[in-house]
Amino acid sequence: MIYFVSFLVALSAVVLLTPLVRTVAVRAGFLDLPNRRKIHRNPTPLLGGLAVLLGFLVAFFLGIRLLDVSFTRPLFGFLIGALWVFLVGLADDKWGVGPLPKLFGQVIGCCFFFFSGNTNGLITSAPLDLVFSFLWVVGMMNALNFLDNMDGIAGGITVLASLGFFVIALAKGATLTALIAAATAGSALAFLLFNFHPASIFLGDAGSLLLGYLLASLGIMSTWHQTSHLFLLVPILILGYPIFDVTFVVFTRISRGSHIYKPGKDHSSHRIRTILANARGTAIAVYAICLVLALAGVFLSLTGERGFYISAFFLAAVASLVSGARLSRVPIQ
Numbered sequence: 185m186i187y188f189v190s191f192l193v194a195l196s197a198v199v200l201l202t203p204l205v206r207t208v209a210v211r212a213g214f215l216d217l218p219n220r221r222k223i224h225r226n227p228t229p230l231l232g233g234l235a236v237l238l239g240f241l242v243a244f245f246l247g248i249r250l251l252d253v254s255f256t257r258p259l260f261g262f263l264i265g266a267l268w269v270f271l272v273g274l275a276d277d278k279w280g281v282g283p284l285p286k287l288f289g290q291v292i293g294c295c296f297f298f299f300s301g302n303t304n305g306l307i308t309s310a311p312l313d314l315v316f317s318f319l320w321v322v323g324m325m326n327a328l329n330f331l332d333n334m335d336g337i338a339g340g341i342t343v344l345a346s347l348g349f350f351v352i353a354l355a356k357g358a359t360l361t362a363l364i365a366a367a368t369a370g371s372a373l374a375f376l377l378f379n380f381h382p383a384s385i386f387l388g389d390a391g392s393l394l395l396g397y398l399l400a401s402l403g404i405m406s407t408w409h410q411t412s413h414l415f416l417l418v419p420i421l422i423l424g425y426p427i428f429d430v431t432f433v434v435f436t437r438i439s440r441g442s443h444i445y446k447p448g449k450d451h452s453s454h455r456i457r458t459i460l461a462n463a464r465g466t467a468i469a470v471y472a473i474c475l476v477l478a479l480a481g482v483f484l485s486l487t488g489e490r491g492f493y494i495s496a497f498f499l500a501a502v503a504s505l506v507s508g509a510r511l512s513r514v515p516i517q
Contacts, residue, residue, distance in 0.1 A: 194243035194370030233391020243367035261300020273390030327426035328396030335381035348478030422481035455514035
């Protein structure tokens with residue numbers, strides 16, 4: 185019941201705050217202006233991430249109080265990292281800080297998270313594991329940032345993935361992870377009311393980086409206290425679509441000789457839209473993919489059968505290769 189209350193509080197807070205934030209964004213000039221590489225045709229407010237952040241924080245602190253969870257150093261580091269990543273994205277939304285300064289800011293956010301003690305479980309403080317952990321969090325932040333290229337995509341992915349992590353945390357008795365997942369899901373779901381096509385407000389880099397950070401953190405937290413390294417496949421599977429998209433874009437751009445960091449309309453979501461010729465249909469198709477992956481991840485975590493892990497990894501790899509080959513032949517609009 186406490187998790188459900190936190191979910192509803194996050195949802196309600198974002199619903200109430202988003203119209204206010206939208207007005208502030210227009211007055212402050214936080215607008216995403218149309219251009220050739222973008223789909224929207226009118227200037228659109230960019231401060232949606234602020235409403236998501238505030239809704240998450242309200243639900244989170246309420247849940248901490250209701251669950252009587254101690255405010256520990258790792259928890260403080262997690263929150264500071266979230267706030268820092270949000271500010272990095274906010275600076276990029278307003279002034280355009282460039283890819284390298286933004287990447288440096290993301291690494292600093294990871295430092296707050298990891299060096300405050302969020303490295304126990306399968307992810308240890310060993311140097312190599314820490315490098316992989318940094319790559320995971322920074323990679324997921326950028327993956328969500330890249331996928332925030334169409335109405336409702338990033339928010340919908342976040343809802344489904346965080347609900348998957350919530351079920352896993354609830355089954356394992358991971359109180360704090362379940363609370364973070366519930367607050368994340370409620371905030372993202374509420375924002376979809378304003379961000380589903382046609383969107384009246386965008387997440388902005390501040391919002392997409394924040395959601396990527398939250399999902400990456402949930403992925404790491406889901407591995408705490410697990411006994412098998414096979415469990416690492418669970419968060420990879422749940423977040424399989426963002427991983428697929430960023431991998432797809434990198435390989436197709438390298439094959440074309442294009443710059444990896446240059447924005448473009450060549451993501452998997454853009455190509456799915458070309459096939460379906462419908463923005464809403466594209467979002468729903470992405471939701472369906474993410475729902476299947478989330479259910480598969482939950483099933484693996486609850487069964488714990490080695491054979492299922494190996495089969496799921498093989499099927500996901502084959503599906504990714506086939507889908508990537510098919511989508512690579514779709515013309516870039």
